Amino acid sequence: CPLITKADGTKFGKTESGNVWLDPRYTSPYKFYQFWLNVSDDDAKRYIRIFTLLDRGTIEALVAEHDAAPHLRLLQKRLAEELTVMIHSRGEYEKAVEASAILFGGSTAEALRGLDEQTLLQVFEGVPCFTLPRAELGGAFVELFVGQLEVFPSKGECRKLVQGGGVSLNKEKVTDPQRPVGESDLIAGKYLLVQRGKKNYYLVTAE
Structure with a gap:
């Protein structure tokens, strides 16, 4: 099996900075979701073929849809959904999406109060x-x-x-x-x- 690399040629693995773990003790479902959501377009096209169980037709349709409107990041969103559900569950995926909306969208006070402390701190990591x-x-x-x-x-x-x-x-x-x-x-x-x-x-x- 060839070594999996990122678009910049660096290897994909736990010894690299910015690594991702399957164990939620090391990479929370929110961080896991964000990792896949933020990969480059080139990496998303490769990773969706390697890491998901989607069939070829579905993947090709997703890639075509993404290429038509790359700013919508449809490929990254589907990649993040497939992998977060696969590894952590549909419920954790939905919580990760809601947590992301708190920072980047028009989420509610109720949603904010529904975050656990660890996720809250991760969502606002880096703010003053x-x-x-x-x-x-x-x-x-x-x-x-x-x-x-x-x-x-x-x-x-x-x-x-x-x-x-x-x-x-x-x-x-x-x-x-x-x-x-x-x-x-x-x-x-x-x-x-x-x-x-x-x-x-x-x-x-x-x-």
């Missing part, structure tokens, strides 16, 4: 993180997230963004900059997710 003393919970939104946490550069900027509908707490729009932020807002009893605009996320841990 802050620590908030629990004793400060109960304060107004604008007071908590301006200054010490530096989510907003100033109270005036925070109020302006809130008025424009550009601020969310735990995927729910903030309509009043004076709204109190308390224990009941914590996700998994310890996290707050602040969103500024469409793409700026901040994960706050209450300690």
Whole structure:
């Protein structure tokens, strides 16, 4: 059996960086799903033939559909679905899709609260993180997230963004900059997710 390589010629295996494990203790279903979702077009065309049980006709139709609209990444999405379901189950696949939608789509507060702690941290890996003393919970939104946490550069900027509908707490729009932020807002009893605009996320841990 020839060595499986990536499109750049590097080998596909556990000794390489960015490897993927079948054991969920080492690669969670969410990370597993994301791995296949993010492979290159060339790799997706090879891997869907190697790693899935799809028949030739289905694969050729998928490749043709993908080539007609590569920006939709239909091939990567099907590859990720087939392998995540095969290795982890349909339920884990659906949870991975929902977790991805939280970061990249218009997911709901309910979906965010449904994430387990490990997946939550993986979804928001790399976003700015802050620590908030629990004793400060109960304060107004604008007071908590301006200054010490530096989510907003100033109270005036925070109020302006809130008025424009550009601020969310735990995927729910903030309509009043004076709204109190308390224990009941914590996700998994310890996290707050602040969103500024469409793409700026901040994960706050209450300690």
